[in-house]
Amino acid sequence: MKKEIKIIAxxxxxxxxxxxxxxxxxxxRPPYTVSSKIQCTAKELEEAVVKHGYHSVNYPFKNYSELIxxxxxxxxxxxxxxxxxxxxxxxxxxxLDYASEDVLLRFLEKxxxxxxxxxxxxxxxxxxxxxxxxxxxxxxxxxxxxxxNIIYKCSDLRKKRNAWEIKLQEKSLKKKFINIVGKYxxxxxxxxxxxxxxxxxxxxx
Amino acid sequence: MNKISNxxxxxxxxxxxxxxxxxxxxKEIKKKYCVKDETTLEEFAGFVKKNWALSxxxxxxxxxxxxxxxxxxxxxxxxxxxxxxLSLERGINISKEEVAKNRMGIFYEPRKIFENQFEDGxxxxxxxxxxxxxxxxxxxxxxxxxxxxxxxKKMSSCAFLKKESTLYVHNGSLNIEQxxxxxxxxxxxxxxxxxxxxxxxxxxxxxxxxxxxxxEKNYIEAITTDxxxxxxxxxxxxxxxxxxxxxxxxxxxxxxxxxxxxxxYLGDFRDMLKLLEKNGINKEIIDEKGN
Numbered sequence: 001m002k003k004e005i006k007i008i009a010x011x012x013x014x015x016x017x018x019x020x021x022x023x024x025x026x027x028x029r030p031p032y033t034v035s036s037k038i039q040c041t042a043k044e045l046e047e048a049v050v051k052h053g054y055h056s057v058n059y060p061f062k063n064y065s066e067l068i069x070x071x072x073x074x075x076x077x078x079x080x081x082x083x084x085x086x087x088x089x090x091x092x093x094x095x096l097d098y099a100s101e102d103v104l105l106r107f108l109e110k111x112x113x114x115x116x117x118x119x120x121x122x123x124x125x126x127x128x129x130x131x132x133x134x135x136x137x138x139x140x141x142x143x144x145x146x147x148x149n150i151i152y153k154c155s156d157l158r159k160k161r162n163a164w165e166i167k168l169q170e171k172s173l174k175k176k177f178i179n180i181v182g183k184y185x186x187x188x189x190x191x192x193x194x195x196x197x198x199x200x201x202x203x204x205x
Numbered sequence: 206m207n208k209i210s211n212x213x214x215x216x217x218x219x220x221x222x223x224x225x226x227x228x229x230x231x232k233e234i235k236k237k238y239c240v241k242d243e244t245t246l247e248e249f250a251g252f253v254k255k256n257w258a259l260s261x262x263x264x265x266x267x268x269x270x271x272x273x274x275x276x277x278x279x280x281x282x283x284x285x286x287x288x289x290x291l292s293l294e295r296g297i298n299i300s301k302e303e304v305a306k307n308r309m310g311i312f313y314e315p316r317k318i319f320e321n322q323f324e325d326g327x328x329x330x331x332x333x334x335x336x337x338x339x340x341x342x343x344x345x346x347x348x349x350x351x352x353x354x355x356x357x358k359k360m361s362s363c364a365f366l367k368k369e370s371t372l373y374v375h376n377g378s379l380n381i382e383q384x385x386x387x388x389x390x391x392x393x394x395x396x397x398x399x400x401x402x403x404x405x406x407x408x409x410x411x412x413x414x415x416x417x418x419x420x421e422k423n424y425i426e427a428i429t430t431d432x433x434x435x436x437x438x439x440x441x442x443x444x445x446x447x448x449x450x451x452x453x454x455x456x457x458x459x460x461x462x463x464x465x466x467x468x469x470y471l472g473d474f475r476d477m478l479k480l481l482e483k484n485g486i487n488k489e490i491i492d493e494k495g496n
Binding site: 048054072086126 | 266267283308309310311343345346450455458459460465466482488
């Protein structure tokens, strides 16, 4: 049976919508994942329309991807109509000041256990540095040390990564510049090549 | 004009007049209870009497609007404002009823039937009785404003209904007799709450009483025609689960890129927190898992 989905009530200023899928009724909210799709009743739909200003509508869609994009576009349009400007990331980072220690710990743990193992060293380091500026971290030694530990880990990993890159480059250099590699160590050769690259002179690697 | 107004019921007077009946009902229930349960019933009524407050759950856009304007508006007031804007900015004139009908669709009629029975029905502001917890956070109304008891006691009007108001509308008419039996004032609300929950009480631990009083499926509705302004609010409750959603976006933004939708969405949350701080309103995070 072909799936029939439609939005039957929409809160354009909030990005929330009631969706009818075949006979079932769901409430869908950002971030629009499976867990943000909640089964609900007709009575709840009524309350939402009456008490919370959801607009009663009837918009059919072929699939959830199109439906979600529509909700997002309506939200962006509503924000634009109300004259709201999109905040910059720096402005949004002000939210870190409002984060509880539990939230900050969660961020640090994700950096430690997800970002670093995935090799996203720059992201982990940048997050730890952002958090270390916060009063909450300065006042909480455990959290501060956690962030500092991430910075050290990232630094160590970067050194290892650089060493590994040098090893790789050594192999490549030996092929390209047989005479020089025998005469000098690899690091000054790489430095010279980098300087040459920056000046835009011929023959970078 | 006065004739029409007089034909309508004064909900708050109905609530005052029902006091004796509620007190008698409560006494009857007490008689039925065994000694142990009677203590529980009295303790519960005492708990409600001490802790009751009103809660109004709002969506993000609603709470931001409230924090900016300083006055809570019901649906008709919001529509009136929208219409004034439409008329001024675009020269479009539409009636309030027309817009209300369009927005509420098939749900317009039962609401009108209820409100038409009462004086100032269109001015009704709906809230829920709350003795703790995050109120009726369904339909995206995840931010729970708490109007403390001492503020409610200063108001000129407040009535409580045993169940949600439109449930008294059946087949196009309002069941006035049932509604009269189910209405309480501020003085008897603790007794009405005990009456309503008498069956569940013996099996409900005291720590779960707030959830028993106000949950998604069952709650006591509060109605006032008084203005609810920012000065009435000193706490906003948010579930940890909801807060995590916003902070997950922030985490994403700190480690990679957010798209325009995500930035706007997170921006609304930031604006709210700043406005709460500016107005000296506490933010309470409630972990529903009890962690």
